[in-house]
Amino acid sequence: MSQARLMDGTALARRIVERTARRAAELTGRTGTAPCLATVLVGADPASVTYVRMKQNRCRTAGIVSRHVELPAETSTGELVAALRSLSQDPAVHGILLQHPVGEHVDERAAFEAIAPEKDVDGVTFASFATMSFGGPGFVSxxxxxxxxxxxxxxxxxxxxxxxxxxxxxxxxxxxxxxxxxxxxxxxxxxxxxxxxxxxxxxxxxxxxxxxxxxxxxxxxxxxxxxxxxxxxxxxxxxxxxxxxxxxxxxxxxxxxxxxxPMTIATLLEQTVDAAARQLGG
Missing domain, CATH: 3.40.50.720 (NAD(P)-binding Rossmann-like Domain)
Known part of the structure; x- marks a missing residue:
């Protein structure tokens, strides 16, 4: 019985990130503003901390500015929603990622919905799901x-x-x-x-x-x-x-x-540059 062929996500992701880095550099040179991804972490779950650090490192590789917002584990739904709305209103931030999980005491759906659809580069809002499902322009999960x-x-x-x-x-x-x-x-x-x-x-x-x-x-x-x-x-x-x-x-x-x-992170970076290009008129 023959062995299956491996689908190499690492190699494909590397090519996507390289192309994304070229697009980010071109956008930065033309507009004077680098794409910016804000990551929001509630608490200090070890796996989440590792994932966020990995995403920050990949951002640097792709020429994307990484802004990290770290909130204590006891952060309430209202406080998290306020932080996400603030980032949504900040013109210097082009994409927002809320790292999952956020704690059982937090209404995660309410938090997701606080992210402006045009900055939902992780594709987690109702608006993004509906747009994706109907084939419209927007961000996929x-x-x-x-x-x-x-x-x-x-x-x-x-x-x-x-x-x-x-x-x-x-x-x-x-x-x-x-x-x-x-x-x-x-x-x-x-x-x-x-x-x-x-x-x-x-x-x-x-x-x-x-x-x-x-x-x-x-x-x-x-x-x-x-x-x-x-x-x-x-x-x-x-x-x-x-x-x-x-x-x-x-x-x-x-x-x-x-x-x-690796494909998840590559898609996140690519969509962050897409979001920045739309917001910066590029």
Whole structure:
């Protein structure tokens, strides 16, 4: 049985960031203003701190100014909303990223909705989801957007294919399903209440695992020749797919790490420069 071909998100993301850096430099030279991404972190969750630091480093690589707003863990919904509205009104800030999670005591949806749609470069607001779903101009959710770019880079024709999305989160599962539907795939959403998950996954030409449960999808659940996108990330650099067994049946598969993750950040940076260009008239 042949081994699946790896979908190298690291290499593709590098090319996107290089192109984004050229666009940022051109925009800065023409307008005198560099694109600026504000990251907002509530508390000091170790994984979140690491993710934010990584995004700040990538911003520097791409010629994007990074402004970091760090709020204490006990920050209330009202205080977080006020901070996000302030950034939304600041003309020097072109994109805003609220790092997830924000704490169970905070109304995360209210916080997301405090971000101005034109600065929602992470694609988390109702406005962005609606615009994306109807194919309008706007910002896609970064991980789903990165997944579609990866599928395109490997010439995966989605038209008429059956796509199964395992997970229904507002910033990953639901939006990636809408993007796949827009490419004429037939989309099935699976979740914690799906009966006989394995039998549904076995019918998929394209599987997107985005549920946050390590090695949930086994090799025997994968249809021979399917494309497997593992958008999960669990402790120990483990995805939602049992990579070794799934790679024996899939035609294409993303590694963890090095698959979807780099594409998420590349999409974020690209959309930040897009936002800056629109706001600066470029």
């Amino acid at each position: 970064c991980t789903p957007g990165g997944i579609l770019r990866l599928l395109d880079a490997y010439d995966v024709d989605l038209a008429g294919k059956r796509a199964v999305v395992v997970g229904r989160s507002a910033i990953l599962g639901k939006p990636v399903g809408m993007l796949l539907l827009a490419r004429d795939a037939t989309v099935t959403y699976c979740h914690s209440r799906t009966r006989d998950l394995a039998s549904v996954v076995r019918e998929a030409d394209v599987v997107v695992a985005a549920v946050g449960r390590p090695r949930l999808i086994k090799g025997e659940d994968v249809k021979p020749g399917a494309v497997v996108i593992d958008a999960g990330y669990n402790p120990g650099n483990v995805g939602d797919v049992d990579f070794d067994s799934a790679a024996l049946r899939a035609s294409l598969i993303t590694p963890v790490p090095g698959g979807v993750g």
